[in-house]
Amino acid sequence: MSSRFLPRTFYRVVNCSENIKGRGCPIQLSPKSLNRYQFPRAMANVSGRERKLLTMDNLNPCVKSMEYVLSGPLVTRAAAIEKELEQGAKKPFKEVINAVTGDRQAMGQPPITFTRQVLALVSYPELIKYSNFPDDVKERATFLLTGCSGGSTGSYSEASGVEIVRRRVAEFIEERDGFSSNWQDIILCAGASTGIKAVLKLLDCETSGLKTGVMVPIPHYPLFPAVIAEFNNMQQMNYYLDESNGWAISIKELKRALNDTKGTCKPRALVVVNPGNPTGQVLTKNTIREIINFAYEEGLFLIADEVHQQNIYDNNSEFHSFKKVLMEMGLPYSKMELASFMSSSKGYMGECGMRGGYAEVINLQSGVKAMYLKSISANLCSTVxxxxxxxxxxKPPEPGGSSYKLFVREKNSILKMLTENAKIAVNAFNSIEGMSCNAVQGAVYAFPQIYLPSNAIETAKQKQMHPDEYYASQLLENAGISIVPGSGFGQKDGTYHFRTTILLPSAKLKAMLQILRKFHEDFLKKQQ
Incomplete structure (x- = not known):
């Protein structure tokens, strides 16, 4: 290692403890001498304290105000307890049961074979020549590589995504809805999350001196409040789902939310999550029609989070996309601006780590669409x-293809388990004293209400915690079950809930529910 010259500014910031000749002139130090002046010391002021240029006082206030319950203190504590158990700590339980996440493969669900085989071949094309993978997998991989620059998934795609994939997404939507879809309205994104953020970004501006109001369902998916908080010129407008009516959306409540915020913001967008997260309801076609009509009358941009569209468990429920209903209603509704989203993380796939998703954004003004495409181009592209x-x-395997039978078997097995788990969870919660739970018609979560005694509520206040947060912390510390308190999703004042996943293997879900029942009964006794 050769010795280096230090800039003259070095002598102004280092707290010298030895006599260095020639201050103000560069001098040559040996490697041994240089080691005495490491970066942290060079950045110290004369008193020896570290100098930080970015502090809580000058940090972006939008970042400070943002909350995201799915990575909050209880999740952090659960991870810490897991490490304590690994190190031999004695607890009333042997493991932490993670009932927080919607990450299917983290919960033990195996990936779909066809998807992984295609990903393997496009990642290492030499396998196409020499492997014994099914023919339809090889054909798919070969076809997809023709759409990648240089025939490689290691190259950038267009910012909006690989064209042949966008065309296939459009075909999927056409087959699903029975109406045409323009592949140029399709944007491939890193999961639905980045697609949602990119659309909301277009609305982040003041109108007549007022912030943009975005109507968000309560309980909500935490992504929406987190993204809204990050933008300077946006305000969240809460509308409440009707728990007494299966978490339905009522137009009366939408109007109430709109009227209550008059003068504080300019309402410009309406967010709908269908199937619901965390509430698990599936909207009827009639309700969707009413929502579309309301959005049209009030001049609201529709944002439809439809990522759980393949997770429907109730025999009396059916998924209807907002795009389909919009088109069925005809003019003027069919010309409304609408952004809808889908993800490879949900459904039966569970490829959360792959970060695959799409946005279909229709009826944008041409100039706005150009700005939208320019905005997403700053991210270069989502992962290929x-x-x-x-x-x-x-575009799953087709009937008659080499992979079709295995694909159908894997898909049906996953959806069958989730259908059973939805019933198991709801029946269990409704059988526990002090709990009630609406049917989980879709998605992958249950959101039971818990009726807490006054003593528990008072204890929570003393600890400066939400009552359901206190309940969740006690459940974690005493029973090893990690859930998300309902206060992290929003809820009506005076009600308390928690969200739990139904993705656990059925046997483990049943075991968890038995542990939770015992904890809940003991908790109520202690609070009397």
Missing amino acids: LGQIAMDCVV
């Missing part, structure tokens, strides 16, 4: 492997 995972979702 994620785009290919999305292709496998919208």
Whole structure:
């Protein structure tokens, strides 16, 4: 290692403890001498304290105000307890049961074979020549590589995604809805999350001196409040789902939310999550029609989070996309601006880590669409492997193909388990004293209400915690079950809930529910 010259500014910031000749002139130090002046010391002021240029005082206030319950203190504590158990700590339980996440493969669900085989071949094309993979997998991989620059998934795609995948997404939507879809309205994104953020970004501006109001359902998916908080010129407008009516959306409540915020913001967008997260309801076609009509009358941009559209468990429920209903209603509704989203993380696929998703954004003004495409181009592109995972979702193996029978068996097995788990969870919660739970018609979560005694509520206040947060913390510390308190999703004042996943293997879900029942009964006794 050769010795280096230090800039003259070095002598102004270092707290010298030895006599260095020639201050103000560069001098040569040996490597041994240089080691005495490491970076942290060079950045110290004369008193020896570290100098930080970015502090809580000058940090972006939008970042400070943002909350995201799915990575909050209880989740952090659960991870810490897991490490304590690994190190031999004695607890009333042997493991932490993670009932927080919607990450299917983290919960033990195996990936779909067809998807993984295609991903393997496009990642290492030499396998196409020499492997014994099924013919339809090889054909798919070969076809997809023709759409990648240089025939490689390691190259950038267009900012909006690989064209042949976007065309296949459009075909999927056409087959699903019975109406045409323009592939140029399709944007491939890193999961639905980045697509949602990119659309909301277009609305982040003041109108007549007022912030943009975005109507968000309560309980909500935490992504929406987190993204809204990050933008300077946006305000969240809460509308409440009707728990007494299966978490339905009522137009009366939408109007109430609109009227209550008059003068504080300019309402410009309406967010709908269908199937619901965390509430698990599936909207009827009639309700969707009413929502579309309301959005049209009030001049609201529709944002439809439809990522769980393949997770329907109730025999009396059916998924209807907002795009389909909008088109069925005809003019003027069919010309409304609408952004809808899908993801390879949900459904039966569970490829969360691949970060595949799409946005279909229709009826934008041409100039606005150009700005939208310019905005997303700053991110270069979503991961190409994620785009290919999305292709496998919208274009699964076809009947007669080598992979078809295995694909159907795997898909049906996953959806059957989730259908059973939805019933198991709801029946269990409704059988526990002090709990009630609406049917989980879709998605992958249950959101039971818990009726807490006054003593528990008072204890929570003393600890400066939400009552359901206190309940969740006690459940974690005493029973090893990690859930998300309802206060992290929003809820009506005076009600308390928690969200739990139904993704656990059925045997483990049943065991968890038995542990939870015992904890809940003991908790109520202690609070009397």
